[in-house]
Amino acid sequence: MVMPGYRGRIERILKRASVKVGDKVKVESRGRTYVGVLMPRTDLGDPNHLVLKLSSGYNVGVRVEAATKVTLLESGELPRLTLPRPEIVQDPNKPLVTIVGTGGTIASRVDYRTGAVYPSFTAEDICSAVPEIAEIANIRVVEACNVFSEHMTPDLWVKIARVVAREINAGAAGVVVAHGTDTMGYTSAALSFMLRGLFRPVVLVGSQRSSDRPSSDAALNLISAVAVAARSDIAEVTVVMHGTTDDDFCLIHRGTKVRKCHTSRRDAFQSINEVPLGMVRNAQIKMFRDDYQRASQGGRVRVQGKMERRVSLVKVTPGLPSNVIRDIISSGGKGIVLEGTGLGHAPESLFDGLALAQRRRIPVVMTSQCLWGRVDMNVYSTGRDLLRLGVIPAEDMLPEVAWVKLMWVLGRTRDPERVAKLMLQNVAGEITPRTRPDVFLRPIFEAK
Amino acid sequence: MVMPGYRGRIERILKRASVKVGDKVKVESRGRTYVGVLMPRTDLGDPNHLVLKLSSGYNVGVRVEAATKVTLLESGELPRLTLPRPEIVQDPNKPLVTIVGTGGTIASRVDYRTGAVYPSFTAEDICSAVPEIAEIANIRVVEACNVFSEHMTPDLWVKIARVVAREINAGAAGVVVAHGTDTMGYTSAALSFMLRGLFRPVVLVGSQRSSDRPSSDAALNLISAVAVAARSDIAEVTVVMHGTTDDDFCLIHRGTKVRKCHTSRRDAFQSINEVPLGMVRNAQIKMFRDDYQRASQGGRVRVQGKMERRVSLVKVTPGLPSNVIRDIISSGGKGIVLEGTGLGHAPESLFDGLALAQRRRIPVVMTSQCLWGRVDMNVYSTGRDLLRLGVIPAEDMLPEVAWVKLMWVLGRTRDPERVAKLMLQNVAGEITPRTRPDVFLRPIFEAK
Numbered sequence: 093m094v095m096p097g098y099r100g101r102i103e104r105i106l107k108r109a110s111v112k113v114g115d116k117v118k119v120e121s122r123g124r125t126y127v128g129v130l131m132p133r134t135d136l137g138d139p140n141h142l143v144l145k146l147s148s149g150y151n152v153g154v155r156v157e158a159a160t161k162v163t164l165l166e167s168g169e170l171p172r173l174t175l176p177r178p179e180i181v182q183d184p185n186k187p188l189v190t191i192v193g194t195g196g197t198i199a200s201r202v203d204y205r206t207g208a209v210y211p212s213f214t215a216e217d218i219c220s221a222v223p224e225i226a227e228i229a230n231i232r233v234v235e236a237c238n239v240f241s242e243h244m245t246p247d248l249w250v251k252i253a254r255v256v257a258r259e260i261n262a263g264a265a266g267v268v269v270a271h272g273t274d275t276m277g278y279t280s281a282a283l284s285f286m287l288r289g290l291f292r293p294v295v296l297v298g299s300q301r302s303s304d305r306p307s308s309d310a311a312l313n314l315i316s317a318v319a320v321a322a323r324s325d326i327a328e329v330t331v332v333m334h335g336t337t338d339d340d341f342c343l344i345h346r347g348t349k350v351r352k353c354h355t356s357r358r359d360a361f362q363s364i365n366e367v368p369l370g371m372v373r374n375a376q377i378k379m380f381r382d383d384y385q386r387a388s389q390g391g392r393v394r395v396q397g398k399m400e401r402r403v404s405l406v407k408v409t410p411g412l413p414s415n416v417i418r419d420i421i422s423s424g425g426k427g428i429v430l431e432g433t434g435l436g437h438a439p440e441s442l443f444d445g446l447a448l449a450q451r452r453r454i455p456v457v458m459t460s461q462c463l464w465g466r467v468d469m470n471v472y473s474t475g476r477d478l479l480r481l482g483v484i485p486a487e488d489m490l491p492e493v494a495w496v497k498l499m500w501v502l503g504r505t506r507d508p509e510r511v512a513k514l515m516l517q518n519v520a521g522e523i524t525p526r527t528r529p530d531v532f533l534r535p536i537f538e539a540k
Numbered sequence: 541m542v543m544p545g546y547r548g549r550i551e552r553i554l555k556r557a558s559v560k561v562g563d564k565v566k567v568e569s570r571g572r573t574y575v576g577v578l579m580p581r582t583d584l585g586d587p588n589h590l591v592l593k594l595s596s597g598y599n600v601g602v603r604v605e606a607a608t609k610v611t612l613l614e615s616g617e618l619p620r621l622t623l624p625r626p627e628i629v630q631d632p633n634k635p636l637v638t639i640v641g642t643g644g645t646i647a648s649r650v651d652y653r654t655g656a657v658y659p660s661f662t663a664e665d666i667c668s669a670v671p672e673i674a675e676i677a678n679i680r681v682v683e684a685c686n687v688f689s690e691h692m693t694p695d696l697w698v699k700i701a702r703v704v705a706r707e708i709n710a711g712a713a714g715v716v717v718a719h720g721t722d723t724m725g726y727t728s729a730a731l732s733f734m735l736r737g738l739f740r741p742v743v744l745v746g747s748q749r750s751s752d753r754p755s756s757d758a759a760l761n762l763i764s765a766v767a768v769a770a771r772s773d774i775a776e777v778t779v780v781m782h783g784t785t786d787d788d789f790c791l792i793h794r795g796t797k798v799r800k801c802h803t804s805r806r807d808a809f810q811s812i813n814e815v816p817l818g819m820v821r822n823a824q825i826k827m828f829r830d831d832y833q834r835a836s837q838g839g840r841v842r843v844q845g846k847m848e849r850r851v852s853l854v855k856v857t858p859g860l861p862s863n864v865i866r867d868i869i870s871s872g873g874k875g876i877v878l879e880g881t882g883l884g885h886a887p888e889s890l891f892d893g894l895a896l897a898q899r900r901r902i903p904v905v906m907t908s909q910c911l912w913g914r915v916d917m918n919v920y921s922t923g924r925d926l927l928r929l930g931v932i933p934a935e936d937m938l939p940e941v942a943w944v945k946l947m948w949v950l951g952r953t954r955d956p957e958r959v960a961k962l963m964l965q966n967v968a969g970e971i972t973p974r975t976r977p978d979v980f981l982r983p984i985f986e987a988k
Contacts, residue, residue, distance in 0.1 A: 242885035242922050245859035274882035275858050337977075354980060355883050355913025362983065404864075407855045407879065409943060410723050411693035416852075419867045431855065434722035435803050437690035465803025474690050495857060529785075532802055533981030535810065 102142055102156045106130075109162040116166040119144065119154050126154050129168060182230045187265030187322045189229040191218065192255050194248070194271050194279075195238040224315045228375055229265065229322040241272025241279070241298075246499065249282040250397035256294055257287060257393040266293040266321025268314075273298040273352055273360065276331060280347030281493045282399075284329040284520035285500040291391035294329045295320045296347065300358045309334050309358040316342035316372035324377050326369060327387040328521065334358040341373040346384075348493050348522035351463070364463055365488045366524045366531055384521075400502030403427040405495040407461060408438045417445025421452055427498045427511075429457045430483070431491040436460055436467035437474045443481065450482040455511045457484045457498055459491040464532055484512045487523045497522060550590055550604045554578075557610040564614035567592065567602050574602050577616060630678045635713030635770045637677040639666065640703050642696070642719050642727075643686040672763045676823055677713065677770040689720025689727070689746075694947065697730040698845035704742055705735060705841040714741040714769025716762075721746040721800055721808065724779060728795030729944040730847075732777040732968035739839035742777045743768045744795065748806045757782050757806040764790035764820035772825050774817060775835040776969065782806040789821040794832075796941050796970035799911070812911055813936045814972045814979055832969075848950030851875040853943040855909060856886045865893025869900060875946045875959075877905045878931070879939040884908055884915035885922045891929065898930040903959045905932045905946055907939040912980055932960045935971045945970060 098106060111117050111130060119126045119142070128144030141153035142162075154160075218233060219226040236255040237248050256267045271279055280296045287294065297317035299310035317332040329347035334340075337358050345363045354360035370379035404420045406412075408430055420428060428449060432438050436458040438446070449456050458478065460467050466488040469475030479485070486494045494515070501514045518525070546554060559565050559578060567574045567590070576592030589601035590610075602608075666681060667674040684703040685696050704715045719727055728744045735742065745765035747758035765780040777795035782788075785806050793811045802808035818827035852868045854860075856878055868876060876897060880886050884906040886894070897904050906926065908915050914936040917923030927933070934942045942963070949962045966973070 240885075240920065240922055242881050243887050245887070245889070247859075249858075272882075274885055278858050352882065352910050353912055355908050355910045355915065357913065357977075357980060359980075360910065360913075362981070367983075401859070405855050405857050407853050407939075409853050409940070410697075410726050411695075411849070415871060419871060423863060423867060433690050434720075434800065437688075437722055439691050439693070441693070460803050462800050462803045462808065464801055465805065465808075467803065472688065474688055491855075492857070529805075530984045532805060532807075532984050533810070534984050535815075536978045536980050536982050 098142065101158070102140075105156060105160060105162050106142075109164055111162055111164050112167075114167075114169045115164055116168055117144070118163040118165055119156075119160065120163075121154050121156065121160040126152060127165065128152070186228070186230050188232060188263065189225075189266050189268060189318050189321045190232045190234060190259040190264045191268045191270055191318075192252065192259070193233065193235040193238070194244070194252060194269060195240060218314075222311050222314050224311075224375070225318040228315070228318050231318070232259075232264070234259070236269075239272075241274040241276060244272070244275045244279060246282070246399050246401055249279055249286065250395070250399070252279065253283055253286040253395045253397055256283065257395050260290075260292045260294075260393050264292065266295065266324070268317045268321045269294065269296045270314075271296050271298050273300055273333075276361075277351050277490075278492055278496060280329050280331050280350060281490075281496040281520075281522070282500070284347040284522070285497055286395050286397050287329065288394045288396050289391055290329070290385070290393050291327050291388045292393075293321050293324050293326045293387060294347075296329070296331045298333065300334070300356060300360055309339070312339050313342060315375055319372050319375040319377060320344055323375075324370075325387045327385040328369075330369060331361055332372065333361040335371060341371050343368040344370045344372065344377070346521050348520050349490070349524070351490060351492070362533070363531075364490055365465070365527055367528065396500070396503070398503035399499040400426050401499065403429065403495060403499045403502065405429045405431065405491060407431040407491075408433055408442070410439060412439055412442050414442055414445030414448075417442065417449055421448060421454060425454065426506075427455050427457070427502050429459060429486075429491060429495045429498055431461045432458050432467070433461060435465075435471055435475060436469045436478070436483075436485055437472070438478060438483075440474075443477070446478070446481040446483065453506075453508050455484060455498065455502075455508055455515075456482065457486050457494050457515055459486045459489055459494045461491065463490065466527055482508070484515050486515060488527060489522050493522050546590065549606070550588075553604060553608060553610050554590075557612055559610055559612050560615075562615075562617045563612055564616055565592070566611040566613055567604075567608065568611075569602050569604065569608040574600060575613065576600070634676070634678050636680060636711065637673075637714050637716060637766050637769045638680045638682060638707040638712045639716045639718055639766075640700065640707070641681065641683040641686070642692070642700060642717060643688060666762075670759050670762050672759075672823070673766040676763070676766050679766070680707075680712070682707070684717075687720075689722040689724060692720070692723045692727060694730070694847050694849055697727055697734065698843070698847070700727065701731055701734040701843045701845055704731065705843050708738075708740045708742075708841050712740065714743065714772070716765045716769045717742065717744045718762075719744050719746050721748055721781075724809075725799050725938075726940055726944060728777050728779050728798060729938075729941045729968075729970070730948070732795040732970070733945055733948040734843050734845050735777065736842045736844050737839055738777070738833070738841050739775050739836045740841075741769050741772050741774045741835060742795075744777070744779045746781065748782070748804060748808055757787070760787050761790060763823055767820050767823040767825060768792055771823075772818075773835045775833040776817075778817060779809055780820065781809040783819060789819050791816040792818045792820065792825070794969045796968050797938070797972070799938060799940070810981070811979075812938055813913070813975055815976065844948070844951070846951035847947040848874050849947065851877065851943060851947045851950065853877045853879065853939060855879040855939075856881055856890070858887060860887055860890050862890055862893030862896070865890065865897055869893075869896060869902060873902065874954075875903050875905070875950050877907060877934075877939060877943045877946055879909045880906050880915070881909060883913075883919055883923060884917045884926070884931075884933055885920070886926060886931075888922075891925065894926070894929045894931065901954075901956050903932060903946065903950075903956055903963075904930065905934050905942050905963055907934045907937055907942045909939065911938065914975055930956070932963050934963060936975060937970050941970050 128146045131143040295317045331345040335343040576594045579591040743765045779793040783791040
């Protein structure tokens with residue numbers, strides 16, 4: 093067998109050349125020549141490419157066509173295709189951290205040094221791949237689900253919340269949730285609202301770069317996340333990801349104030365409207381603030397997992413017609429979050445639809461598509477008109493977080509006044525009481 | 541008459557105290573005492589407040605209740621309630637700049653020194669209020685419409701485009717469009733696509749702070765915008781707004797790459813995924829780049845204003861169901877822009893709806909809710925699934941800009957292949973060919 097992963101044309105070409113994974117080969121394709129070690133293919137890769145590890149250490153995907161020529165240069169073995177499985181010694185002096193797998197890249201592809209790919213997800217695999225974490229804590233690994241994060245659902249949030257609660261109630265010092273980055277901010281918000289009485293750290297972590305590349309952020313992120321879970325006194329749901337593009341430090345973001353702000357950079361995750369809680373460098377934690385929930389030794393986490401699924405997030409655009417609201421209501425919608433313009437505005441063309449929502453007692457919550465800053469619907473007449481239509485101004489809540497919260501609030505009550513009250517009550521740090529004026533962004537490029 | 545603007549209870553209380561606008565008064569309300577000059581009320585203010593200019597120069601709104609007491613301290617006149625209307629001398633050596641009013645704050649409240657409020661909008665008013673602009677250019681003022689920008693519509697974009705084209709074709713050196721900030725980025729994108737054969741600068745400008753406050757950004761923004769219209773060689777639609785929170789300099793943003801990123805800060809407008817074109821300090825322009833369309837002396841601007849209104853912008857959320865797409869299609873929708881997750885992903889639950897759109901030949905365009913970075917749908921299997929469903933990856937286009945562009949493209953053609961081709965063709969700088977890795981944001985707060 094060449095290697096599970098290569099199929100069809102590539103498998104035939106490799107067989108013809110008597111090449112197996114681990115061999116050093118020459119590949120001639122589209123007029124270019126590549127020399128490197130043939131790597132196993134992963135499900136994440138393009139099935140029309142084979143993967144070579146170049147002498148530089150970088151992996152490259154080479155497109156294989158009918159005319160592509162592969163030549164064996166030297167037989168070889170992948171350095172550590174089967175990892176040695178060290179007996180994990182449970183050190184009674186170390187805290188126990190549970191890593192909950194959900195299917196993100198970080199969980200399935202953790203060996204960042206050899207480029208080898210591990211579909212399995214055991215404590216042994218992870219500790220072998222990133223041995224630093226075993227120095228911080230005794231590691232236990234459980235799987236809650238196995239999906240790319242773009243396919244995460246509210247049902248899976250509940251499942252993850254239950255696993256996290258179970259682990260903490262069973263004595264884990266902290267829990268790390270390994271999660272794809274696409275919707276990590278949604279899941280961190282959902283866990284923040286669902287986990288009531290949280291008394292230990294819960295840390296979401298992911299990886300922006302595949303861990304089979306030397307530039308991967310997986311190892312530093314995982315080490316830092318385990319450090320926060322094992323050593324911090326933050327009894328909140330947080331997201332721990334790279335603070336810069338250097339493999340330098342990670343930032344600790346509150347789970348309700350964080351957003352993926354870049355499709356590919358390692359420092360894509362940013363706290364919005366507040367300073368991050370702290371940072372992690374060399375597995376050492378430095379807090380920037382002291383307004384967070386402190387961990388304690390005992391307690392009991394409960395999961396308030398009931399969520400109203402029929403809540404819509406509507407981005408306001410110029411001239412948005414009222415039938416958008418009417419369609420949501422006639423499809424059985426139970427709540428609407430608007431991503432309004434500026435201080436929390438929507439066009440007059442939407443007012444009829446909003447009046448209908450008000451008559452039907454369907455709560456409508458206002459956030460801002462600016463993302464930074466705070467909704468203030470008392471400044472202009474449009475805002476006051478919207479307040480009269482019963483629209484609930486969601487302070488400085490992120491639109492996505494307000495959407496998750498409204499699902500959760502409607503799982504508690506249907507009474508419009510109680511919904512409004514709960515939406516404006518600070519349940520999990522989602523509302524910053526006072527915005528620091530210096531919490532914004534500036535372009536990295538500098539105007540001179 | 542006390543003053544147009546004060547009505548009901550406030551008018552009665554002011555009459556009883558024989559107080560008129562311009563008088564120095566003492567107001568006792570809710571246990572606090574305020575002393576200042578009574579200012580005229582504007583339509584933008586809360587009808588239950590009166591406005592005092594304190595000796596500090598700041599205006600304050602004081603809530604008036606039944607028990608509020610107003611006492612006349614000293615009769616007075618507002619310093620320049622009726623501005624002297626200087627004869628504007630047309631200087632043949634200066635370029636002509638047309639300021640097009642659309643109804644934004646900047647146009648209607650320009651006297652930033654006295655706090656006086658001018659509902660009218662004439663060249664004389666503006667030149668009196670911000671005399672610096674008359675030193676830069678001969679100013680002509682026309683009104684295209686008069687709405688808050690949250691009520692701007694695609695129909696009004698066309699109207700503005702026609703006025704701009706008329707002014708340029710009639711010989712204006714450049715045009716400034718005074719616009720509310722809420723939807724300025726949408727209008728700047730729309731004008732960028734509609735104005736074909738543009739050969740002079742078109743500059744959108746607005747104000748984040750009311751111009752009756754000393755901290756207003758209106759004057760610097762307007763001066764800088766007129767400077768770009770009169771003196772720059774940028775034959776593109778740009779947005780000129782504060783570069784920092786200091787009254788220091790303005791940045792020149794390309795009209796298709798700019799976004800309002802803060803509800804209230806003066807530097808809310810930021811170029812996304814590219815370096816701004818340049819900056820303006822003391823009405824002097826400094827360019828950062830040379831990849832822009834150069835102005836020329838002659839030419840003819842045409843307006844391609846046909847827009848397909850039935851285009852939806854859908855923000856992707858976890859578990860988003862296919863009936864969202866079905867509802868859009870059954871309501872007669874002709875195009876959809878998705879604000880996907882990460883590199884351009886959507887959940888499996890949406891695939892049925894996307895397959896329906898594909899069968900009905902309704903184009904679906906993918907952007908990223910990360911905002912920064914670029915859609916890449918070849919990295920993960922979800923992206924490749926979406927490509928097979930005919931989804932068009934919109935490179936690094938902002939979601940709002942892709943939405944405007946799809947309306948414009950569908951005004952040209954209904955053929956799905958031509959739509960896809962035009963969406964990926966760089967019409968007005970909306971696609972950055974190569975992303976500079978340093979074009980991102982960093983929090984203003986510094987991690988140590």
